[in-house]
Amino acid sequence: MSALSPSEAAEFLYREALLLDRGEFDAWIELFTRECLFWMPAWRDDGTQTEDPDRELSLIYYRGRKNLEDRLQRIRSGFSVASEVLPRVSHLVSGVLVEEASDDRMKLSSAFVVNTHDVRVNRSHAYFGRYEHELVLQDGEWKIAGKVIRLLNDTVPTLLDVYSI
């Protein structure tokens, strides 16, 4: 195997986005390695982002896919009013760049807009920012070993879940 071409890399990200748009969360989570990083830093008051997740706050910081599984369990539990009527989402990923590439590891950067429509209150909102993906080749398949979500409009209207970014 060799690294994904730029168009294959972009397609990988589009497929990930499509799974979230369609609510196919089991397939989405399968894209991640067991030890994956899933990280959305917060913003400091000086206008920079937090960089050290062990000393500074993040909006979301997970090491381990188990955490994403917990999130999905809550979303689908039927016991979370915030997840009862799931917002509709549409991920637009663009400007995909291959930043680093070797035979078994790649780093991608991209821009995102996630349009969300909260059916419960008939309210639309767009989250936007940049993604940094780290992909690794595991048993012949490319998996997400790390996903950093740099959310630019970080004032959260009521809720933001893993499907909204």
Place this chain on the structure above:
Amino acid sequence: MSKQFALSDLVDDRPDDGVFRINRAMFRDPELFDMEMKHVFEGGWLFIGLSTQAEHPHDFFTGFIGRVPIIVSRDGDGELQCFVNACPHKGVRLVQKKCGNARRHVCPYHGWTFDSSGANKNIKWKKGGCYSEAFDSENHDLAEVARFGEYRGFLFASLNPDVPSLEEHLGEASKLIDLLADKAPNGLELVPGRVTFTYAANWKMQLENCADQYHFTSTHPSYIRILEQRAKEEADEVVKSSIGASDFWTENASGVTGGTMSFDHGHVLNWGIMPPSSAIADFERAEELAEEFGEARRNWMFNMRNLTIFPNMQIAENASSQLRVIRPLAAGLTEMQTWCIAPRGESDEARRFRIRQYEDFFNPTGMATPDDTVCYEEAQLGMAEQERPWLQGHARGMTATVEGGNEYADMIDVKPARSVLADAQLCDESLFASYYRAWAERMKEVVA
């Protein structure tokens, strides 16, 4: 000023009849909201930040008192001061940044310049300005807020000079701030990373929710199930929960599990027994704290404590440690500014643990808070009902309320105005009366 609302139409406070009720209009009326901004938020003491947010000479941070922009600045002599963050010339907001360090602040519009003590240092082209003597006799410095004070690193200000002293305003509730401050011998700090969210409902929904033990098991069952599952699995990659390690909130817990305290001027505490355990970040200092303060006081430092300093500051010590500042934007829109508040100098491991627990539970991107804020929004919709205006949500604990404290309050020498000792299913709501009595006191010019 004419009274536009009758208090008895909004707050039905008849203790002798066992009645305390709030009218739904309190949550939805835009005219009442404007009055609240003027009289509750701009008419009395408000929490504005921590002294550690402007630690060194010329450090500053900005914020709001009600609708009025403010700047808190440490001057060259190290004195903290608080000004209206608006240039006297044309009213332009002087400083746009949330925080920083500057000896001089220059207005972006016409260049008037102020030092870190608020003094006007330059009016551009003053000599050529053909100003009248009347102008020269005016004060051109930044306007100081009427009252400004610090209690153990917590900063408060009031735009209205006619308020009790800060000491009197905090009263016995200051001893609950002591509990936080004593646990942090090197001071308290805000962990870098401010999280801001909004919800489409009245600010009093958040005010109440922090002190509302009743909602926990019915609003957060999805989270509780995850805690139960995590307890069984003991996986390394998920964070251990302090709530999961205690039982004060569970249906079957027996005996006294906690309670509430109500204070004058609207401050309240909702608390639950949470024994010191390795599921709490402060556990590394548990023995040291017991030696220094005695076991009873140490145990209180570990108890679940949701403290509200009326009307805008809440400190939640339960799943982690959070500072919340409530900023109402409209009758049906509220902004919450939230931080992880932590003792300085704790170990790297404790800090990491505290942050992970915080993100899990408190963030609007976490697994609990969205279920609260969605409930606030659903409540806001229901506040439109007018046929039966009186809510039934302030009645629990009515017959359990006693004047003064109890043996638990005595352990930390706190003398609340009223208190309730509770088993797990009592979930007192009578403490909310303290909010609305303070609200009525601040609104007395317009609501009587």
